[in-house]
Amino acid sequence: MxxxxxxxxxxxxxxxxxxxxxxxxxxxxxxxxxxxxxxxxIGTHTMRKTFGYTYYQATKDVATLMEIFNHSSQKMTLRYIGITEESIENSIRNISFY
Structure with missing residues (x-):
């Protein structure tokens, strides 16, 4: 420690x-x-993920966040903080079928 x-x-x-x-x-x-x-x-895990999301939004520094969380890939880190789901939802919202 x-x-x-x-x-x-x-x-x-x-x-x-x-x-x-x-x-x-x-x-x-x-x-x-x-x-x-x-x-x-709400729990400590929620705080950890919220920290990650907030840090990423402020810095866009996935590499450092990956190290902080001890993840083996940037894809894992982005998925963990919910960026993947958010990106998909935003892209769907922006599609116009008319």
Missing amino acids: ETLPKDAVHLFASRRGGGHFTTTQVYRSIAKAGDMIGNDS
């Missing part, structure tokens, strides 16, 4: 001791937030 710098700020900081949440605690917190808004499909 990678060691963070001493001045690193955690996205999910613990109220006790200035440490960070465990992955299980983060999962539970996100799931609880989803429950509070009536959405039971």
